[in-house]
Amino acid sequence: MRQISHILIVMVMFSALSSRETCGGEITAEGKAAVEQLPRTLRARITIEERGTSAADAMTKIAADQRALQEYLLALGANPRSIRFGETSVVSHKSGKFVSSYPQKRSLSVGSKAAADGKKFVTLSVEVAAEWEFASKSQPDLVVEFHTLRQRILTAYEQVKREDPKLAASFSPPSFLLVGYIDEPQRLKLLQAAFDDAKKRAGQLAKVANVELGPLLKLNTKSRLQPAAARPSTTRTHERNDLWEVMTNKPAQVSFWIEVSTIFAINQATLKQSRVPADPLRSARGRSQSIAR
Known part of the structure; x- marks a missing residue:
């Protein structure tokens, strides 16, 4: 069985929450999924x-x-x-x-x-x-x-x-x-892995911020093959033309990468709750002292 290794690299960043309650916050997460293989054919x-x-x-x-x-x-x-x-x-x-x-x-x-x-x-x-x-x-x-x-x-x-x-x-x-190649089902599997991992990271950030993840607002994807650029196959290998190829002139492993960038909304109800002070008694004392003055 051909040796295939999977690499998952995820980069995440958290967007600043708006100071206005009428504006919703967002969480942006970027994920990558990759598979490496030896070239399968000599062209x-x-x-x-x-x-x-x-x-x-x-x-x-x-x-x-x-x-x-x-x-x-x-x-x-x-x-x-x-x-x-x-x-x-x-x-x-x-x-x-x-x-x-x-x-x-x-x-x-x-x-x-x-x-x-x-x-x-x-x-x-x-x-x-x-x-x-x-x-x-x-x-x-x-x-x-x-x-x-x-x-x-x-x-x-x-x-x-x-x-x-x-x-x-x-x-x-x-x-x-x-030439190394993956077919469309394999590419979709990589895409799913990248999206799932990005969503997982977005959920972790939401938990840290004490909010709940809302619906998906935006999704961008990009395929990247190393050392060559991604492109559909122009050769009907194995009677199929839905292959994604990566080509090299050296007998070494090649990599297929798929990158996913996601933006999730923050649940508005939890967004308001996250702005409640951690110590309500201290906040109440502060308000009463202000009224007394």
Whole structure:
């Protein structure tokens, strides 16, 4: 079972009570809930870039490259459901000698007939992402598994460059990210934990102030993923797209934080009672002496 630790950090502050009885007081409490985990998958990103005498020509080449790359990724053990092709974008639309984003393609393109004739061409690109699931249960094991898997993918890329240089010339070298994620039910569970703890702290402050907590007036939430920013997943991993991801380039634990800021009203009846002096007899004596004077 994947090791998960929970951290609860709560910061509270108590707002000053109004001196007027017609104005209600407030109690503000801020809570945080967090969960840490090891990254669950390794994500590789590769960019395909092709040129053609027209957009249709370049798109045909892109489609052929996508099919070939998908076969390589599946042979390397990538999760079939994780392979995703992004939107195709136009890199350039010009005439003259073609200059690729990748050095190996630049050497193959120099002196081509299309470039020599000065024909117009269109260059298109598309980003491809694929994921491999980690089996590691500890951080030391993750370090070994990450570097082993990364090296296997890079070795396969170098092999393609030797065996099919024309195809490899269309691919960028792969880049890697380690990805942790939680789904929506897990995020809601964290949100509930943060809210419950903030409410508990607000209740403790109310008890110290000798008042009762009233209804909730305001609630704000903020998600924070470390070391990356929170965002919904754009990759349909495990046939779901409601995942919240955190990405890192190091084989280390990642954290998911949810912060809650609450403002509760103070029960008006208890607010008035809390302003009654602690010693009524002393107060009565003070009033009688004042009348006598």
